[in-house]
Amino acid sequence: xxxxxxxxxxxxxxxxxxxxxxxxxxxxxxxxxxxxxxxxxxxxxxxxxxxxxxxxxxxxxxxxxxxxxxxxxxxxxxxxxxxxxxxxxxxxxxxxxxxxxxxxxxxxxxxxxxxxxxxxxxxxxxxxxxxxxxxxxxxxxxxxxxxxxxxxxxxxxxxxxxxxxxxxxxxxxxxxxxxxxxxxxxxxxxxxxxxxxxxxxxxxx
Amino acid sequence: xxxxxxxxxxxxxxxxxxxxxxxxxxxxxxxxxxxxxxxxxxxxxxxxxxxxxxxxxxxxxxxxxxxxxxxxxxxxxxxxxxxxxxxxxxxxxxxxxxxxxxxxxxxxxxxxxxxxxxxxxxxxxxxxxxxxxxxxxxxxxxxxxxxxxxxxxxxxxxxxxxxxxxxxxxxxxxxxxxxxxxxxxxxxxxxxxxxxxxxxxxxxx
DNA sequence: CAAATAACTGACTAATGGGTCTGTTTTTCG
DNA sequence: CGAAAAACAGACCCATTAGTCAGTTATTTG
Numbered sequence: 291x292x293x294x295x296x297x298x299x300x301x302x303x304x305x306x307x308x309x310x311x312x313x314x315x316x317x318x319x320x321x322x323x324x325x326x327x328x329x330x331x332x333x334x335x336x337x338x339x340x341x342x343x344x345x346x347x348x349x350x351x352x353x354x355x356x357x358x359x360x361x362x363x364x365x366x367x368x369x370x371x372x373x374x375x376x377x378x379x380x381x382x383x384x385x386x387x388x389x390x391x392x393x394x395x396x397x398x399x400x401x402x403x404x405x406x407x408x409x410x411x412x413x414x415x416x417x418x419x420x421x422x423x424x425x426x427x428x429x430x431x432x433x434x435x436x437x438x439x440x441x442x443x444x445x446x447x448x449x450x451x452x453x454x455x456x457x458x459x460x461x462x463x464x465x466x467x468x469x470x471x472x473x474x475x476x477x478x479x480x481x482x483x484x485x486x487x488x489x490x491x492x493x494x495x
Numbered sequence: 496x497x498x499x500x501x502x503x504x505x506x507x508x509x510x511x512x513x514x515x516x517x518x519x520x521x522x523x524x525x526x527x528x529x530x531x532x533x534x535x536x537x538x539x540x541x542x543x544x545x546x547x548x549x550x551x552x553x554x555x556x557x558x559x560x561x562x563x564x565x566x567x568x569x570x571x572x573x574x575x576x577x578x579x580x581x582x583x584x585x586x587x588x589x590x591x592x593x594x595x596x597x598x599x600x601x602x603x604x605x606x607x608x609x610x611x612x613x614x615x616x617x618x619x620x621x622x623x624x625x626x627x628x629x630x631x632x633x634x635x636x637x638x639x640x641x642x643x644x645x646x647x648x649x650x651x652x653x654x655x656x657x658x659x660x661x662x663x664x665x666x667x668x669x670x671x672x673x674x675x676x677x678x679x680x681x682x683x684x685x686x687x688x689x690x691x692x693x694x695x696x697x698x699x700x
Numbered sequence: 701c702a703a704a705t706a707a708c709t710g711a712c713t714a715a716t717g718g719g720t721c722t723g724t725t726t727t728t729c730g
Numbered sequence: 731c732g733a734a735a736a737a738c739a740g741a742c743c744c745a746t747t748a749g750t751c752a753g754t755t756a757t758t759t760g
Binding site: 294296297300331332333334335338339 | 706707708709710711
């Protein structure tokens with residue numbers, strides 16, 4: 291465990307740059323040399339720290355990707371306020387971040403899933419695991435909402451979760467094209483519309 | 496125009512196999528040799544018919560991809576019946592097809608968009624063009640629904656279109672994992688729920 | 701301070717990539 | 731039939747790839 295500071299620093303630098311390039315160009319379309327050139331490091335340094343390109347990527351998933359998804363999509367909805375508001379704000383923030391990326395390459399997680407699906411079972415296991423955690427978090431948020439009386443108790447929590455995940459994954463793909471801001475706005479409006487249909491009607495009294 | 500039958504046959508065979516492999520493995524992860532091996536053809540044959548791998552792919556888009564999207568997602572909603580039913584049936588059929596693919600690699604169009612985004616402007620132009628046509632078709636379907644009195648006249652047609660596209664793209668990505676059938680079912684239920692919120696309330700009378 | 705170990709260099713390998721080119725076979729057509 | 735054109739074969743080229751390895755430099759530690 292007592293990994294030296296220098297070791298950690300170099301490994302982290304490699305992973306950060308690696309994720310950046312994998313996100314930009316895709317895993318198969320980014321060579322180890324590309325990453326090394328960016329960092330002015332040599333082959334020897336890379337294979338001293340990592341067993342292979344795949345091992346490198348798996349470590350990136352565990353060290354960086356998981357954290358990113360956690361901080362942007364998991365933790366924000368684990369609060370105890372009004373569930374649907376939490377989700378709205380979470381999506382709003384995540385999409386706003388994407389809008390402000392001058393160069394947006396879509397949703398990290400779904401990009402990698404598309405790239406590795408059917409081609410690398412090992413990596414897919416890790417990516418699906420993250421998806422599963424996201425799904426579980428959403429399901430329990432919905433159920434909390436039902437319990438708290440904010441969400442209609444007849445709604446299918448799993449269904450809502452799948453629908454939310456789908457729409458988020460899709461809008462991130464659509465936003466890479468022109469006018470991400472307009473699309474984000476339209477998306478959020480419709481999301482609110484959908485939410486109105488599953489929340490408890492505040493009967494006028 | 497009078498392209499010989501033999502020429503057309505060979506080119507078509509190459510394109511069909513090419514699309515198959517590009518879909519399975521991705522464009523950058525499929526070599527020209529891979530395609531040629533599958534067909535027992537030689538380099539000479541390939542470069543006799545196509546200028547480059549990119550030219551080959553653009554022709555695949557125009558000849559095969561466009562038609563696929565048209566027949567599965569465009570034409571089915573151009574009818575004149577109840578708009579939302581058309582869309583429901585269209586999505587239902589498209590997703591059911593995906594479920595029955597023993598090996599599903601996601602939504603062709605969005606996979607390629609993810610792969611080429613920021614890496615090949617030329618190819619992206621063609622892919623975005625298809626997206627645009629899909630969007631326009633959905634928008635006019637919604638507007639037709641408003642005009643016919645099936646859809647609430649206050650709804651934002653563009654917004655609904657973006658939301659529908661997003662959710663479809665996303666569910667196709669989610670369905671590549673386990674239990675595509677269950678996810679499809681949940682998705683369709685929520686889609687109906689959403690549609691209830693934008694259709695004209697049939698006031699009980 | 702020195703020896704050991706950690707961190708790194710960069711030349712090398714074997715495989716594979718897209719693409720070229722010379723030549724052979726097949727088809728067309730007068 | 732026979733010549734021209736079309737369709738194709740496959741060896742070759744050069745750049746790039748993941749990964750190896752013997753050697754060098756930096757850092758710890760006794």
